[in-house]
Amino acid sequence: MLINLVVAFLGISLLLYCLFAGADFGGGMLESFLGEKRTEDQKRIIGNAIAPVWEANHVWIILAIVILFNGFPNAYSEISILFHIPILIMLVGIILRGCAFTFRHYDAIRGRSQVYYSAIFIFSSYLAPLMLGIIAGALFLGRIPLNPTSFSDIYIFPWFNWFSLAVGVFTCALFSFLAAVYLVGETNDVELKTIFSKKARIGNLVAVISGGLVFLSAEGLGLSLVQIFLKNGITMACLAAATMALFPLWISLKKKQIWTSRMLASSQVAFILVGWFAAQFPVIMTRGNSSLTIYNSAAPEPTLRYLLLALISGVLLIFPALFYLLRVFKKSALS
Amino acid sequence: MSDLFAARLQMAISLGFHIVFAAVGIAMPFFMAASHWLWIKSDNKSYLNLTKSWSKGVAIFFATGAVSGTVLSFELGLLWPKFMKHAGAIIGMPFSWEGTAFFLEAIALGVFLYGWDKIPKKIHWLSGLCVGVSGVLSGLFVVCANAWMNTPCGFDWVNGEAININPWAAMFNPASLVQGVHMTIAAFAATGFAVAGVHALGVLRNPLSEFHKKALKIALIVGSVASIIQPLQGDRLAKTVAVRQPEKLAAMESLFTTSKPAPLLIGGFPSEVDKTVKFGFHVPKLLSFLANGDFSSEVKGLDAFPRDTWPPIFPTHLSFQLMVAIGTFLALIGVISIYAVVKRRSWLYNKKFLKLVVACTPLGFIALEAGWVVTEVGRQPWIIYEIMRTKDAVSPMPGLFYSMIVVTSIYGFLTFIVSWLMMRQFRHAD
Numbered sequence: 001m002l003i004n005l006v007v008a009f010l011g012i013s014l015l016l017y018c019l020f021a022g023a024d025f026g027g028g029m030l031e032s033f034l035g036e037k038r039t040e041d042q043k044r045i046i047g048n049a050i051a052p053v054w055e056a057n058h059v060w061i062i063l064a065i066v067i068l069f070n071g072f073p074n075a076y077s078e079i080s081i082l083f084h085i086p087i088l089i090m091l092v093g094i095i096l097r098g099c100a101f102t103f104r105h106y107d108a109i110r111g112r113s114q115v116y117y118s119a120i121f122i123f124s125s126y127l128a129p130l131m132l133g134i135i136a137g138a139l140f141l142g143r144i145p146l147n148p149t150s151f152s153d154i155y156i157f158p159w160f161n162w163f164s165l166a167v168g169v170f171t172c173a174l175f176s177f178l179a180a181v182y183l184v185g186e187t188n189d190v191e192l193k194t195i196f197s198k199k200a201r202i203g204n205l206v207a208v209i210s211g212g213l214v215f216l217s218a219e220g221l222g223l224s225l226v227q228i229f230l231k232n233g234i235t236m237a238c239l240a241a242a243t244m245a246l247f248p249l250w251i252s253l254k255k256k257q258i259w260t261s262r263m264l265a266s267s268q269v270a271f272i273l274v275g276w277f278a279a280q281f282p283v284i285m286t287r288g289n290s291s292l293t294i295y296n297s298a299a300p301e302p303t304l305r306y307l308l309l310a311l312i313s314g315v316l317l318i319f320p321a322l323f324y325l326l327r328v329f330k331k332s333a334l335s
Numbered sequence: 336m337s338d339l340f341a342a343r344l345q346m347a348i349s350l351g352f353h354i355v356f357a358a359v360g361i362a363m364p365f366f367m368a369a370s371h372w373l374w375i376k377s378d379n380k381s382y383l384n385l386t387k388s389w390s391k392g393v394a395i396f397f398a399t400g401a402v403s404g405t406v407l408s409f410e411l412g413l414l415w416p417k418f419m420k421h422a423g424a425i426i427g428m429p430f431s432w433e434g435t436a437f438f439l440e441a442i443a444l445g446v447f448l449y450g451w452d453k454i455p456k457k458i459h460w461l462s463g464l465c466v467g468v469s470g471v472l473s474g475l476f477v478v479c480a481n482a483w484m485n486t487p488c489g490f491d492w493v494n495g496e497a498i499n500i501n502p503w504a505a506m507f508n509p510a511s512l513v514q515g516v517h518m519t520i521a522a523f524a525a526t527g528f529a530v531a532g533v534h535a536l537g538v539l540r541n542p543l544s545e546f547h548k549k550a551l552k553i554a555l556i557v558g559s560v561a562s563i564i565q566p567l568q569g570d571r572l573a574k575t576v577a578v579r580q581p582e583k584l585a586a587m588e589s590l591f592t593t594s595k596p597a598p599l600l601i602g603g604f605p606s607e608v609d610k611t612v613k614f615g616f617h618v619p620k621l622l623s624f625l626a627n628g629d630f631s632s633e634v635k636g637l638d639a640f641p642r643d644t645w646p647p648i649f650p651t652h653l654s655f656q657l658m659v660a661i662g663t664f665l666a667l668i669g670v671i672s673i674y675a676v677v678k679r680r681s682w683l684y685n686k687k688f689l690k691l692v693v694a695c696t697p698l699g700f701i702a703l704e705a706g707w708v709v710t711e712v713g714r715q716p717w718i719i720y721e722i723m724r725t726k727d728a729v730s731p732m733p734g735l736f737y738s739m740i741v742v743t744s745i746y747g748f749l750t751f752i753v754s755w756l757m758m759r760q761f762r763h764a765d
Contacts, residue, residue, distance in 0.1 A: 050466065051449065052445040054446065055397070055401055055441040055444065055458055058401060058402075059401075059434065060407070062404070062408055062437065063431075066427065066430045067431070069408075069411065069419055069430070070424065070428065070430060071574055073419055073421070073422075073424050073427070074420055076423060077416040077417065077420035078416070078425070079412070080416045080419070081416045081731060081732060084413050084738070087413060088742075092741065092745060094402055095405075097402075098398050098402040099398065099399055101398075103395070106394055106395050106756070106760075107756060107759060108760045109763060173519065216426045239765075278663055299423065299424035299427070299500075300498075300500050302500050302502060303425070303427065303428070306428050306503065307427065307428065310435070314431065314438070316440045316460040317439060321439055322442055324442075328453055329447060
């Protein structure tokens, strides 16, 4: 029970990271698809939407990692050893994205340096979610040899394969799609609304296609996702719900119904994540024949109790503050 | 280069980089809030400009500190997985509290930076203050975890496994408070003198600038008060090190042989091979007094400990000397500054004095880095004092050298860009 509660906090942190910080990365990715029309205005709206909230949104990943190393130290330790390389690359993305964005915003003199900040900002906005997806894919795949014969056998191939890569691309597509949906509501200008709404629909299409690639690449590695999903009721339900949300989402995007499309898009992403969690539960990672689960990698009970207490009191402080932040800025963005 | 050394170097560079941003993030919001308060009270436009200008500095430093802090939370596992496997369950709790404090800090900063004209003035001011308060709390929580590595408790170590874990006792270990307070004061002293130095340069260039004069005064007062308290607090910390980590104190002082009474060594270059110190100056009996409060007491030298538990003497001793020298010097400047603020206002804007303050700009941060070298290198060869050796905690992945190169080049690049940006901010504000 205790373990499941702590895991719930971990899952929710990851989910909120994807829904909020994911969209911040998505904003960066969208900057590479501004098109011809009103590019400066689009850039300004993306920047204004990200600026006041990205740091707060970013903390969800820190919270997730703290829950992991405090509550499931064995898993944290194993994951850190095996996925050292993709984690390091993801960190490079996280550092460069945050710094480039802040520097672009606060540089006292606006000159040629802005071009470089933007280039780094866009590049790293791709890099971090791509690696995040790759790590998630690798954990799901869990093909870590017990008796590796070379460095790449154990430290590279478990994450450097078509399936992990497909999950990475899928993550990028989801995040940029989310960003585009959110952005429709960040402006009052009808023309810009139309531009973002179109991007949202294209993004959605790309997400669906790359989602299909995830299934295909899994088949290529002899892993039948369909079979795994069919065995799991929750996953099936989530997958069905995410698919069924597609149609109303397209209509609401076309009609530019801001909150309906925001809700539909974020619940789609939430369904996908919950479906993934359910399919993997309670395994964190498989190595050889043995699995690292949330049960066999959990910290002793006193630790979990204190952690849960800290999380509950933290949430009681954080949520009102976060709500205030979003209310102040997401309301005034339109005035 | 061995993997162990590469990992230690990468950790040192990451911490050394992050600590600068963390320290600024702790102290600077209070400067900002002070100036904001003075603006609300006096309606003087220079205070408003100052608040806005400082808040931009806070934004840049906070963002860089936030991402470099994220890197550290992963690096604990990337570099020291075997340490985290055991320590995670014991000392993770302060990190989860730190997560909350940091979350509130990020939210408050968002509200403060973008809340101008959008929210009531009082709430706006409070949000700025919240940034500082949560910054101080974040710092204290993280230092608790470091203090635990120096004075591990809250568990029993049986056959290489931790049992009977008590996270509460681990968090409030004997070193937590003294070390946390020392670090917090250091953040205020270092940031105070760094900011004062920048604005002293501003006054030198533009003697009529109200903006720089007001900034100089606020920063100098905070930096001075902190620097005057710090030696007293540092003495308390050293006394606890004498009891809890005697070999660390012996390394700090390069005391090779147990002495009764023990002299205080000032300066000097120790050699681990000859077990001698060159060019040092000894003050008889003083170390006995400083360590134990008694001029004739015994102080344990390195000879009292097995050779394989000695910390690296040379860097520990030199960093300690550097920290103490700078600390003493800044305390002296602090006394003069406070006297000037209270009694002789004209001294503050005297050219020679301003040049002196400009020269002090990096000193606090050099002392702060040196202090962390003393704590961390002085704890070696242990990662958890007398429980686990650093070499047993390092990641088994070969090629950590390349990780180190990646992290080092990024931090080097960012250091360069942030300095360049600060110069641009400064020129623009002028």
